[in-house]
Amino acid sequence: MMMTTTSDSRSTMPNDQEHARPPWSSAVRHKISDVLVIAVVITPAVNLFWRGTWNLLEESLPGDEVARAWLSLAIGSPVLALAGLLQHPLRRLGGRIRGKSMVGHHVLGMVYSYVIAFASVSQWRGFWNLPDYYIPRMVSPLGYALRTILGFVAVVILRTVLLGGGCPRSVSVDFDPDPFRVDLRFHTNKAERLxxxxxxxxxxxxxxxxxxxxxxxxxxxxxxxxxxxxxNPCFSYWLSVGIGYGVHLLATFVQYPVSALSKQLKGTEQEFWKRLALEDAYLLIVNSGVVNIxxxxxxxxxxxxxxEQTKLSAWLSHGVGAAVCYLVFxxxxxxxxxxxxxxxxxxxxxxxxVLNSSYLEDSPNETTRRVAEVDTRAPIN
Known part of the structure; x- marks a missing residue:
């Protein structure tokens, strides 16, 4: 038996050595693919959708610039508020549909994500333009710098710096088992009744x-x-692309030591504030890179x-951006x-x-938690 075992081991050893790969090799290739898909496919497509939707609102809404900004706000903000207020019945409806048809659940999620995205663009457009109209002094280098600082101070106080990073720092796939969940600042979304x-x-x-x-x-x-x-606007724009993606590439490597350092700062209240300061400082740089992109x-x-054809360009951007995102789920x-x-x-x-979102892999623990939460939720009387 020993001779047979030794012979088998020797016969498989050369083949194993021939096809062996370092354990980290596959992980590195996987991470590179993940970063490329997010940076080269998803981010330009999401940007294309936002540009098209933003310009369609500009081209289609009546009135002057101020009126169009208010109308944008009036379109987007109520939709987002309703999504938050009605999240519990929507989540129960989604759970029932998912139990009967995964395809039906996926289609419902796609429609929901499109409506939410359109409303988000509309609300952002209103919030973005209205201060310029009512505080003209903000339209200057000093005014823009002050607006940036005030905005950052506000998100630090609100503890919502994480919201400032969109694609490519944050992405999400379409197969979330609980796509209608809306996490709120003070966690009262845990209450089942209004x-x-x-x-x-x-x-x-x-x-x-x-x-x-x-x-x-x-x-x-x-x-x-x-x-x-x-x-030299076009050069300025390409320079922003280079700066933004340069910061994102650097953050792709730096995020791991920053994450490890952040993980060490837990326990006492003093360490909590140190961790918060570290994460906010890091995210300020990362989010600035996202804005540049x-x-x-x-x-x-x-x-x-x-x-030269602004409306056609807007429709093309809107449609192609949405189509690409849905095609890659x-x-x-x-x-x-x-x-x-x-x-x-x-x-x-x-x-x-502080870690960037991943497209090619999802958190198994988080997915399991959400599935369990949806499946075990008791109906409301």
Whole structure:
């Protein structure tokens, strides 16, 4: 028996050595593929959808610029509020449909993600433009810098810096078992019945927190417009693309040591504040890179995608962006990351808050938790 075993081992050893690969090799290739899909496919497609939708609102809504901004807000904000307020019946409906037909559940999720994405663009457009009209002094290098600082201070105070990072930092796939969940700032979404606390939390989370995030984006975007080679716009846009993707590439490597350091800072209240400061400082840099990517890619589209036919260009951007995202099962990313709701800074003490989202792999524990939560929820009387 020993001779046979030795012979078998020797006969398989050369073949094993021939096909052996370092354990990390497959993981590295997988991570590179993941980063490329997010950066080269999903992010440009989401950006294309937002550009098209934004410009369609500009082209289609009646009235002057101020009226169109208010109309954008009137279209988007109520839809998002309803999604938050009605999340519990929507989640139960989704659970029933999923139990009968996974295809039906997927189709419902696709429709929901499209409506939410359109409403998000509409609300952002209102929040973005209205301060410019009512505070004209903000339209200057100093004004944009002040708007950026105030926006960042606001999200730090609200502990919603995590909301400032869209694609490529944050993406979401379409096969979430609980796509209608809307996490709120004060967690009153755990209550099954409507209450004033729940309604106020929905409005605060989806309007106030969103407004603060938009001001950071609008301020930094406007500041780059006026200081980064304003006399050579197309070069300025390509430079933003390079800066943004450079920051994203650097963050892809740096995120792991930052995550490890963040994970070590847990236990005492003092360590909590150190961890929060570390994560916010890191995310400020990462989110600034995201804004650069969006400014650059969006404006490059303006330069090259039917610049003389604005309405056709808008429709083409809107349709192609949505189609690409749905084809790669990333329709939930159309809302610039993945659905709506609030992620609270500092709540995760395992270092995962600073990690970029992954497209090619999902968290098994999180998926299992959400499936169990949906399946075991008792009906409301």
């Amino acid at each position: 209450s004033w606390q729940f309604v106020l939390d929905v409005m605060f989370s989806l309007w106030v927190c969103d407004f603060a995030t938009v001001q950071f984006w609008a301020g930094l975007w406007g500041f780059l417009d006026v200081v980064l080679f304003p006399d 969006w400014r650059g890619v969006w404006s490059v589209y303006d330069c090259y995608v039917l610049p 990333a329709g939930r990313s159309l809302s610039n990351g993945g659905g709506i709701g609030v992620s609270i800074d500092g709540e995760s003490d395992d270092g995962t808050a």
